[in-house]
Amino acid sequence: MSKSWAINSKIKRRGLKVPIVAAPFFISPYTPPAHFRQSLIYYYRNLLKGGNRVANAKQRITVNQVVSEDTRQVVVRGTITVPDPKPDLEQIISTEKTASIKDTRLLPDKAVIEGMLTVQVVYVAFEPSQSVHHFHGQIPFTGFVDLPGALPDMDVEVDVLVEDIKITPSARDPRKFDVTAVLQVSAKVTEAREVEVLTAVDDNMQADYDTIHINDVVGRGTSQVIVSEEFEEPMEKPEPEKILDVDSTVTITEARIVANKVIVDGELTLQIMYVGAVPEQSVHDMHHTIKFTDFIEVDGAEPEMDVNVKAMVENCDVEIKGDPFFEATCVLKLDAMVTEPREVRVVTNCAGATMETVELNVEQLIGEDSSQVVVRETFETPQAKPCPEKIVNVSVEEIEVTDVKVIQNKVIIRGQVDVKIVYVSAEKDQAVHAMHQQLNFRTFVEIRGATNGMDVDVKPVVEYINAEPDNCDVNVEAVIKVRARVTEAMRREVCVDVVTEPDEDEDEDEVCTPGEIINYTIKSGDTLFELAQRYSTTVNRILQLNPGLNPNNLQVGQVIRIQCGAKG
Known part of the structure; x- marks a missing residue:
């Protein structure tokens, strides 16, 4: 029944x-x-x-509750080296720095973060021609953020920002440079929680009401994806003899919902450092991007709902095969959370009555949208390079957002795209050369309800890029799609129950019959031992029905399942 x-x-x-x-x-x-x-x-x-x-009436909501968040500064120290094929450095013209998160581990009350600091250096060579060259170096780092209340099975989001960097020549080797950087690492831990909130009380009570806007969690799903591809080294690079290092990053470019499924498009970017199969055995670096499409099953998902997808590279192997060429096989983990916007009218206070309350600390989605921007720019060929006759390939090495500002109903975005252009020279030998250039872009995304001070997440993607030679110049055209998502932290204390004396006339057997599994809302002072005695069951049985339940951290308003036992 x-x-x-x-x-x-x-x-x-x-x-x-x-x-x-x-x-x-x-x-x-x-x-x-x-x-x-x-x-x-x-x-x-x-x-x-x-x-x-x-x-009294209640509604059950599932919210992505913020458990804890904090920010910490991390100092990174390391050394970068001018690669062997490049000439010695006389003067640094400019530096670009980025930091990325490679792995995050949640411990009790703490998040341990591992990442990579990448430094791009443009410099004047120490030679008579004073040609301009470019190289990059990477420094791994590890840091932690204290997060009271965090547990290993919760969700964590981490952002990192390079606040300052200093590069000085090494006293031991003129081709080495000491790097000191200050990073700002922000971490936020969340957990999906079911809460039953009061939406109405007895007519005789004087209650205060408020309408809250939440993103009700419909469901979550995970999927493992194997991405593999065979590819050759760039034309201007020598064939590989030995792979020294592989760095991989994954970016979700689009996520869309069909019935009970989330379709995901993404890009896996590989940065490969290898020894060339040439007599001097010089070290070279190359980038390669693999596009992929896969899906994640999420029960209850519908096209009009919202979805947030996180991706992580679990393992990535690159081997030298055949001609030779490279063969990459990488394992990705995709995690999708589908939410639905809801308005719930809740009780916030009730005069003359003792109320059990719970604090909702959630992110409220204000809006999400995207815009496209076309960027056109003309570059001169570097002095050390010959003029181009034909463009062989143009690729995006990195795209970065440098500044984001939220104003009334708008998000203003500035960024830059690092472009690599491979071309055939106009000289008699028609040698293949490569040059690096930077495209700057600026655009805005209209989001109704956005105001200064709200949180924003921006993801840029290059949808199209092309380059054409023009005498000794190169004309580059790119189409960039920028998606912005604006959220606002909402902290609201809401009522979950009216504290009343138990009704002596209530028929307990009719409310909870032996063998029946009920949904019980945690109240102030509840313990699993007391609940087990009240419903004639055991603590172990309650834990079996509620995987992941922490008996030492019961939250008021939290919903758990209890199987009623026989009285006596």
């Missing part, structure tokens, strides 16, 4: 009149049928205790 049928049967047996015209709880266009039914059950159950009064 279902709960709703059992409750209606008791209503009929006791001869109560059930009003069906006006529901005592708030129903919005976003209220799913399951939540509406749950509210009806609570309404009728409480009506049994109060005769013809309008009783």
Whole structure:
């Protein structure tokens, strides 16, 4: 027998009149049928205790609760070296620095972060021609952020920003440079929690109400993806003899929802350092991007809902095969969370009554949208390079957002794209050369409701890029798509129950029969031992029905499952 049928049967047996015209709880266009039914059950159950009064009503919501967040500074020290094929350095013209997160591990009350600092250096060579050259170096780093309340099975988001960097020549080797950088590492831990909130109280009570906007978690799903591809080294590079190092990053370019599924498009970027198969055995560096499409199953997902996808490289192997050429095989982990915007009218206070409350600390989605920008720029060929006759290939090495500003109903974005152009020279030998240039872009995304001070996440993607020679210049054209997502932290204390004395006339056997599994809302002072005694079960049985439940960290308003045992 279902709960709703059992409750209606008791209503009929006791001869109560059930009003069906006006529901005592708030129903919005976003209220799913399951939540509406749950509210009806609570309404009728409480009506049994109060005769013809309008009783307390509840709705169950699932929110991505922020458990803890903090920011910490990390100092990174290391050394970068001018590669062997490059001439000695006389003067640094410019430096670009970026930091990326490679792995994050959650420990109790702490997040350990591993990442990579990448430094790009443009310099004047120590030679008579004073040609301009470019090289980059990478320095790994490890840091941690204290996050009270964090546990290993929770979700964590980490952002890193390079605040300052200093590069000085090494006293031991003129081709080495000491790097000291200051990073700002921000971490936020969240957990999906089910909470039953009060949406209406007895007519005799004077209650305060508020309408909150939340992103109700519909479901989550994970998937492992194997991405593999065979590819050759760039034309201007020698064939590989030995691979020294592989660095991999994954970017989600688009995510869309179909029924019970999330379709994901992404790019896997490989940075490979290898020894060339040439007599001097010089060390070379190359980039290669692999596009992929896959899906994640999420029960209950519908096209009009919102989705957030996180991707991580779990393992990546690159080998030298055949001609020779490279063969890459990488394992990715995709994690999707589907949410649905909801409006819930909740009770925030009730005069003259003792209320159990819970603090909701969640991110409220303000809006998400994208825009396209076309960038055209003309570059001169570097002095040390011959003029181009034909463009062989143009590729994006890196795209970075340098500045984001949120104003009224708009997000203004500035960024840069590092472009690599491979070309055939206009000289008699028609040798193949490569040059690096930087495209700057500026655009905005309109998001209704956005204001200064809100949080924003920006993801740029180069959708199209082309280059054409023009005498000794190169004309570059690119189409860049920028997606912005604006959120706002919402902290709100809401009521989850009215504290009343237990009703002596209540028939406990009818509410909870032996073998029945009920949903119980944690109240102030509850312990698993006390609940096990009350419902004639064991603590171990409660833990079996609630995987991941921490008996030492029960949250008021948290919903758990309990199987009722036989009394006595």
